[in-house]
Amino acid sequence: MNEQELISTVIRPEIRALTAYKVADACGYVKLDAMENPYTWPEEIKAEWLKIVHDAEINRYPDPEAKTLCRILKDYNQIPADSEILLGNGSDEIIQLLLMALPANATVMAPEPSFVMYKQVAQCLGLKYQGIPLQADTFELDINLTLAAIKTQQPEIIFLAYPNNPTGNLFDSDAIEQIIQHARGLVVIDEAYAPFTDCSFIQHLSKYKNLLVMRTVSKLGLAGLRLGFITGGNFIISQLNKARLPYNINILTQCSVEFALNHPQMFATQTKTLRQERARMFLQLSTLKDIRPCPSAANFILFRTAKDMATDIFNALKKQGILIKNLSPKKGLLSDCLRVTIGKPDENGAFIKALKNAL
Numbered sequence: 001m002n003e004q005e006l007i008s009t010v011i012r013p014e015i016r017a018l019t020a021y022k023v024a025d026a027c028g029y030v031k032l033d034a035m036e037n038p039y040t041w042p043e044e045i046k047a048e049w050l051k052i053v054h055d056a057e058i059n060r061y062p063d064p065e066a067k068t069l070c071r072i073l074k075d076y077n078q079i080p081a082d083s084e085i086l087l088g089n090g091s092d093e094i095i096q097l098l099l100m101a102l103p104a105n106a107t108v109m110a111p112e113p114s115f116v117m118y119k120q121v122a123q124c125l126g127l128k129y130q131g132i133p134l135q136a137d138t139f140e141l142d143i144n145l146t147l148a149a150i151k152t153q154q155p156e157i158i159f160l161a162y163p164n165n166p167t168g169n170l171f172d173s174d175a176i177e178q179i180i181q182h183a184r185g186l187v188v189i190d191e192a193y194a195p196f197t198d199c200s201f202i203q204h205l206s207k208y209k210n211l212l213v214m215r216t217v218s219k220l221g222l223a224g225l226r227l228g229f230i231t232g233g234n235f236i237i238s239q240l241n242k243a244r245l246p247y248n249i250n251i252l253t254q255c256s257v258e259f260a261l262n263h264p265q266m267f268a269t270q271t272k273t274l275r276q277e278r279a280r281m282f283l284q285l286s287t288l289k290d291i292r293p294c295p296s297a298a299n300f301i302l303f304r305t306a307k308d309m310a311t312d313i314f315n316a317l318k319k320q321g322i323l324i325k326n327l328s329p330k331k332g333l334l335s336d337c338l339r340v341t342i343g344k345p346d347e348n349g350a351f352i353k354a355l356k357n358a359l
């Protein structure tokens, strides 16, 4: 048997058709491509954390239900008492878990452009995926198109990133409520960028049975620890929990996130600075000729360049040591679009300077 024969025997065709999720090598660059928090911790806090890591019993299995961590997360995120939470190895794992639990041939729906994992995981699992284009000029939901698609396709699950990635905007909340009301299946509001906005659907959880809210600590500043969670009614969370692998949150992640979230002021200060920097960056981008930034409620800004210039500008930035994300090759509504993550003030300054050189 040759390699090709073996592959076609053991790998499903939908997986063979996929391309792997690629992450650019950022070595040596000012890294403004991945929505990371640029700030680390003061030395005295790191020293306290090391004591906790020192005492972690890595010879034992971690608490499979991560009870202490769940309690701290519920508290930190002001989750209503009657909502349950389920943890994942990043919210990416939760997307996978949600889709694994769906019936065969189920339909997954999401606006486009949005977070690529919804489609990637759906395709990997051989589910039907239906993307609904956002409005071209504003990246707002096309509510009529979406409601019509819900009616004809009856999706088992709809993902709405709020704020949306890669566009950065918050969809109209009335439109989202209409979607929740008309959906026959689940609606997941993906609040990965919650630290950078005051808007949330968490307070709607008690109102809608089919509503789930997903969050992560990644964009807050703990991307390396891999922890996300989803919250909603116990009747659905307890079902999903059966599909979760028992020890999916390792002990170092459990104790480190518990420790980190006991320092809320540190994160509040960091995210406040990032929000201020976002406003400053938006203004600066707005003044540049042929650059049109989109209003953002997240820790990044999507901006449009002059026609067919995005890739040249992206490469010119790279030559100057600045790595951002080039979305233009995705075509469609993202043609001529680049996305920059908000970094430290000096990194943002270096980016603006390099961008001016590149224009």
Ligand SMILES: *Cc1c(COP(=O)(O)O)cnc(C)c1O
Pocket: 035, 089, 090, 091, 092, 093, 115, 161, 164, 165, 190, 192, 215, 216, 217, 218, 223, 227, 228
């Ligand atoms: C970054 C991101 C995630 C993934 O978060 P992890 O917890 O790091 O897996 C999920 N949803 C959206 C919209 C994101 O931008």
